[in-house]
Amino acid sequence: MSRRLLVGYASAAVVLGIAPLFLDPYWVDVLNSVGLYALLALSLNLILGDAGLFNMGQAAFYAVGAYTAAILSTQLHVPILWALPVSGLVAALFAALVARPVIHLRGDYLLIVTIGLGEIVRIALVNDVFGLTGGANGIFGIARPSILDHKIRRPQEFFYLIWAFVALTVFLFHRLEQSRFGRALNYLREDPVAAEGSGVNTARYKLLAFALGAGWAGMTGSLYAAKMTIISPESFSFWESVVVFLMVILGGSGSIPGVLLGAALVVMVPEFFRGLASARMLFFGLVMMVMMVVRPQGLLPLRAPRFKRSDLPRAEPAPGAAPGGAK
Amino acid sequence: MSALLELRNVTKSFGGLTAVGDVTFDVAKGSVVGLIGPNGAGKTTTFNVITGNHRADRGTITFEGRSIGGLRTHKIVTLGIARTFQNIRLFQQLSAVENVLAGRHCRTRAGLLAAMVRTPGQAREEAEAVARAMAELAFVGLEGRALELAKNLAYGDQRRLEIARALATEPKLLVLDEPAGGMNEHETDELVGLIRRIQERGITILLIEHDMSLVMRACEHIVVLEYGEKIAEGTPDAIRADPRVIEAYLGTEEA
Secondary structure, three states, X not given: OOHHXXXXXXXXHHHHHHHHHHOOHHHHHHHHHHHHHHHHHHHHHHHHHHOOOXXXXXXXXHHHHHHXXXXXXXXXXXXHHHHHHHXXXXXXXXXXXXXXXXXXXXXXXHHHHHHHHHHHHHHHHHOOOOOOOOXXXXXXXXXXXXXXXXXXXXXXXXXXXXXXXXXXXXXXHHHHHOOHHHHXXXXXXXXXXXXXXXXXXXXXXXHXXXXXXXXXXXXXXXXXXXXXXXXXXXXXXXXXXXXXXXXXXXXXXXXXXXXXXXXXXXXXXXXXXXXXXXXXXXXHHHHHHHHHHHOOOOOOOOOOOOOOHHHOOOOOOOOOOOOOOOO | OOEEEEEEEEXXXXXXXXXXXXXXXXXXXXXXXEEEOOOOOOHHHHHHHHOOOOOOOEEXXXXXXXXXXXXXXXXXXXXXXXXXXXXXXXXXXXXXXXXXXXXXXXXXXXXXXXXXXXXXXXXXXXXXXXXXXXXXXXXXXXXXXXXXXXXXXXXXXXXXXXXXXXXXXXXXXXXXXXXXOOOOHHHHHHHHHHHHHHHHOOOEEEEEOOXXXXXXXXXXEEEEEEOOXXXXXXOHHHHHHOHHHHHHHHOXXXX
């Protein structure tokens, strides 16, 4: 990680750390929303940005996670934070299962399939499929999370819970991108044929990208359920998938700081223009169009290479190599 | 000398067109074998069948005594057959060293959790993979360009980077599809030297090439295809003198 990025993260952490002391609950809640969307955008970034798989159904996995947590909380009285890893696991398994038959599809074809998936999940929830999801009304009465017997209920408390999870996610995902696993996803994005020809099991990594991205969205869903205490299908509409997709593309596909910035702007810019009432979305759409024309790579695009000169050892000749090199 | 790779009656059709028909040849261990023929003769299709990009309709492909027909490409790479592509297929937006690291993928193990926790084993493996990738870059003469993006490299350098990526998989057989394509004379000379040095590492080479001077200098054994069928096979001298090859390449009026 570059020094500039580290400084950027440190300053953001300090500003966010003291922000709730100065902001009214409304703006703290806006920042909570930014945090949740940042998590969703980071989870989609694994699939869309790193592996290059077009997925406009991320809300489906978010919903599966949220409903898993809600059902565990209301039916089995599992503490909601304990339900968090379970929601992630269920969403990941769900993704692996539904993506298996369609994962070989490319680009726009996969995009259309994932849109369909998002709709199917939402409609299934509305129709109360297993008699567990509460239909259009959703599920209410989800227990508040508690840490060491301290119940988390105020927006400021949720703020620290959500942003701690964001920080952990950023940390882990940065490690991931500089690893064998993360690189395998990038090879997929750049050229699947060359990746397979270099010995990468592309079908497996596509599925893993989907499962991991979905799992993270699922855990985010359980945080959302804990914060809202009521969830219903309308929170997981197609529009949610579109918005998260936008955050990744607008911020910089494949770039963690870019995606974070994308989430912050997409949530906060419309808030600043609340005075314009319904015209604000018009303005927002215009900004989007201008962005894609003048800066298609996103606001903070991916900076390759990920290696620094100092990371590289001095080259020893390969085994059996004659001294000298080809020059 | 035992054969490392054996093709027996390999046939591949696309629709009604037989791209490769009943082709049989051996690649001896430690040798450099050239596969030549006019455009559309089925050379690249033969390569694609060997590397698992296509599945043969009929015939068997045996590598080290084991049938590899129908295996997926990454599996074949793991068994020891690596390739380069006719139209260079690098990971354009990634650096040279990251491109070569792709080749290390199948020789390393660390998974998702190891990467997140950064276990000592994962860190060691990562350092070894980077060191090996740098060594392969040095082997092809690109150690100074490790951090260049692949797309910014000169054409000849891109070809050599692709070879480095293939070598990083520790292949027993290296399959090169027109390695001299787009190279100037000087770069081609260097390539002949590089092929020699790869052979000295004990790696067998099968290559497609249009540059006859390279084929005649680099290969010990040549297989000639025309219209998907093998029309000749032998040493460079024998191939040069073969009337069917002369006809296929130059046309009868020149012969």
